[in-house]
Amino acid sequence: MQYLNVKKENEVIQITINREDKLNAMSLEVMNEFISVLDELEKDSSKVIIITGAGQKAFSAGADIEYMSKIGPTEAEKYALRGHEVLNKIEKLEKPVIAAINGYALGGGCELALSCDIRFASSNAQLGQPEVTLGICPGWGGTQRLLRIVGPARAKDLIFSGRRINAEEAMSMGLVNKVFSSENLISETKLYAKNVAKNSNFAVGISKMLVNRGMDTSLDTGLKLEIYSWAQCFATKEREERMSSFLHKK
Numbered sequence: 001m002q003y004l005n006v007k008k009e010n011e012v013i014q015i016t017i018n019r020e021d022k023l024n025a026m027s028l029e030v031m032n033e034f035i036s037v038l039d040e041l042e043k044d045s046s047k048v049i050i051i052t053g054a055g056q057k058a059f060s061a062g063a064d065i066e067y068m069s070k071i072g073p074t075e076a077e078k079y080a081l082r083g084h085e086v087l088n089k090i091e092k093l094e095k096p097v098i099a100a101i102n103g104y105a106l107g108g109g110c111e112l113a114l115s116c117d118i119r120f121a122s123s124n125a126q127l128g129q130p131e132v133t134l135g136i137c138p139g140w141g142g143t144q145r146l147l148r149i150v151g152p153a154r155a156k157d158l159i160f161s162g163r164r165i166n167a168e169e170a171m172s173m174g175l176v177n178k179v180f181s182s183e184n185l186i187s188e189t190k191l192y193a194k195n196v197a198k199n200s201n202f203a204v205g206i207s208k209m210l211v212n213r214g215m216d217t218s219l220d221t222g223l224k225l226e227i228y229s230w231a232q233c234f235a236t237k238e239r240e241e242r243m244s245s246f247l248h249k250k
């Protein structure tokens, strides 16, 4: 891998976008590497994924503007499809994905973080959807995922103004879950990930699916889906073992 650094620590995988000199902007190559890594992670025994950016300055400054400035419609279509494919894969992966936002998360970088389940930010993080300043609207799900996370009024404020917000403001609107100092962001994120990894990955994975599906369905349908999913947990050996351990005070 040239643009992604993938590190495995027990059941936690850390993916680092490795283009520090370009503030981890995401070119087509970065997206292609994401597809390969995510395809592997779908099948392997990892339990929690962390995504971050190389260096202290950026999670990702977004889509690669230099690359976009040179391409025609054929490449643009490929780029658009790849971007959506990556973000949809992250969202549908039956394992929690945490964005450790260590600086700028702008445009496509913010959209990448939005496709993750949980967002932790460093105190120097800056988030935003500045696409309108470049003459485009958000294109990797920003209008849709931001809306679902912070609500329409806040999403419109961020998208129409293109303004950057700091970690504190992002937290006040529920865009990030927690803020840590730059030095502690990765260690705290790993600690959190390790704790999640101790739980049943089947139960965590199915819960992720239920919450995601619940955002786009009626309460009645969501509750029915929960009943069937809950019942499925009873087909797992792990559920049996975990309940038995509790009863035997192991």
Ligand code: DAK
Pocket: 021, 022, 023, 025, 026, 061, 062, 063, 064, 065, 066, 067, 076, 079, 080, 081, 083, 104, 106, 107, 108, 109, 130, 131, 134, 138, 139, 140
């Ligand atoms: N793309 C390419 N290179 C970038 C970049 C980007 N997004 N952001 C920064 N860089 C590069 C700079 O060009 C510079 O490269 P060199 O000149 O050193 O070779 C290097 O990274 C360092 O950047 P700066 O010198 O600008 O660093 P500063 O500290 O002065 O400023 C900054 C940091 C983050 C404020 C600034 O770099 C900045 O404003 N960057 C652009 C942020 C931005 O507008 N991001 C949104 C990009 S648009 C699509 C779907 C979605 C999208 C596109 C297509 N389809 C459906 C096809 C998404 C669009 C976007 O994300």
